[in-house]
Amino acid sequence: MNRRTMFGLFAAAILLGGVSGANAEEPPIKIGMSMAQTGGLAAGGKASLLGIEIWRDDINARGGLLGRKVELVVYDDKSSAAETPAIYAKLLDVDKVDLLFAPYATVPTAPIMPLVKQRGLLLMGNFSFQVNSKVGHDMWFNIAPWGPADSWATAFLGLGQKAGGKTVALLAADQEFAQNLAKTARDVANRSGMPIVFDQAYPPSTVEFSSIIRALSAAKPDIVYVASYPPDSAAILRAVNEIGVGDNVKIFGGAMVGLQFAGVMENLGSLMNGVVNFNTWLPEPSMYFDGTKKFFETYSKRAVEAKVDPLGYYLAPFGYAMGQLVEQAVNATKSLDQKTLAKYLREHTHNTIIGPVTFGPDGEWKETATLEAQFRGVKDKNIDQFRSAGKQVILFPDRLKTGDLVFPFEDARQ
């Protein structure tokens, strides 16, 4: 082997080494999102993000996606709709992310829908309600198990009707999410021939609900459907306990955000007894799927360090599942092309730690898996009681049901 050949081989080795080095150091797949870290939605946002981070760590431990590590690019949207359009523009144009996850909740998500539709981007929705109903983006997939828009109201009012309820009271926060729910409840009540005897929207700045609850009880409704946000939910239940809603009421609750979070649940304790409320995951026997138990073992440990919701039932497993959906789509299609991924997500059923997920044409779950569960036997100041089955008995949907409604509401509170 002459000197020239040796030099040629040496040069080739360096070149090949360089190429294989580039393979090993391929840039990570960036997933961008904003998440509420401060403001009213922060408790949920932090728990959701931890769920997504646990998925990221799991997938990276398994070698990443398409042989590339997964990196999250996250900004705090301060729970504000005013922040998200600029954040998502930055994620796309400056950070050059490969995939997008939506922010937690409806209000911050709604303003970015026109942007993603205009640019033809896949967007994994994170617990917003009906933000795609008017936009009609065909690359939107909401991880929340809401299903058809009226499923919450149909389930709750249906339970009330079965218990003999004939009249309905609606109390909803004057914000997008709650008003959407109140609207569907009005439609369902009208369709079912149930007169609405009380219908009020309260502003988000309301701090004291005694007067509102007094007016509500004066209307003598049988079914009370409440769509509220975390600070209000606690204040409403306190006022209900003090002022009372009347002996007529068969079922109370429905769509109270906050009663899914450990801090609020611990604070309210026995005040929640009897309330029937929506949820997404509960430690009931019907709710365990492949990987669920392992996820919560990891979450419980990391939640303490991260100072987030120690239970994390409502959002965290869905954050993890959102990652699982992307993982399954990318692995199956061997692609990061947004249209290819969207097509796969639309056409298949995906097995996740929250159960099988199938999307309808609007990007919401084809069939609702939103739980309506009744608080029972809850004691004060004890967070660990919520880790065992029986404290929130699932009444709906039938395939996940673990008990029947206890009514009237005043009896169920005992």
Next chain:
Amino acid sequence: MFSFELLRDAIVLGLLLGCFYAAVSVGLSISFGLLDVPQVAHPAFLVLASYGVYLCNDRFDIDPLLAGLLLTPLFFVLGLVTYRLYYETFERRGSDAAVRGIAFFFGVAFIIEVLIILQFGVDQRSVTAPYIGKAWRFAGMRIPIRQLVAFGVALALTVLLATYLSRTFLGRAIRAVAQDEEGLRLMGANPVRIKQLAFGIATAVVAVAGALMIIVAPVEPTLDRVYIGRTFCVVVMAGLGSITGTLIAALILGVAESIVLTMFGASWAPAISFALLLGVLTVRPQGLLGR
């Protein structure tokens, strides 16, 4: 659907709510009304006090009201330090101190909010006491006992402060500094020192008001944003610096809000405070009992 029973309940609940509004506004009436300090961090101090009370109640099982009282010396010192910082960096340096002072106090409010989030997280916090979550049945009404407690404490606080400011030497000096700082200086008193003491008292009062805040409803770190409009509305409507006016304005606001919530619908409630403010200022530009 109108009923006299509903109206009666609305008025009673409104009076209780009004007294609570008076308690959370009375500190601001001194700092902003009497001292002309743009204390926009007042609601953030209230939230900070609420978290202090929460800590005492949760860790040491101390009654929230007692915890509020125990925190008053700490908040008095906090007030002294805050005013001295504000005075040295803004007030002493020029005539546009008030404008720049707003930025200073907004900064203080944000720092408090972030510190609370770092220490306690973003979850709601509440306290336990025998009078929370129960109601007193009276003449067919159910009155929340926590509201009665807030009513009593707020009334006592207002009367005490009004008496202190009108009957004691330091109280009269505080009123004097609000009216004529230069005149007070000519009398041999140090207006800066008096203002600092007054700001300390205003902040000490916040400790008790913060206790009432967490007794009435759970708190979370950003709750100050809900109260900023209401507290300033009460103080301006009362007439700057009038403690009795603060109580009257808060009662009017509470009753009006409660009647609107009960009889006309909750959507109108936020408009009520500012509609009343505009109405009062149109008739009496100096406020209800303003100088």
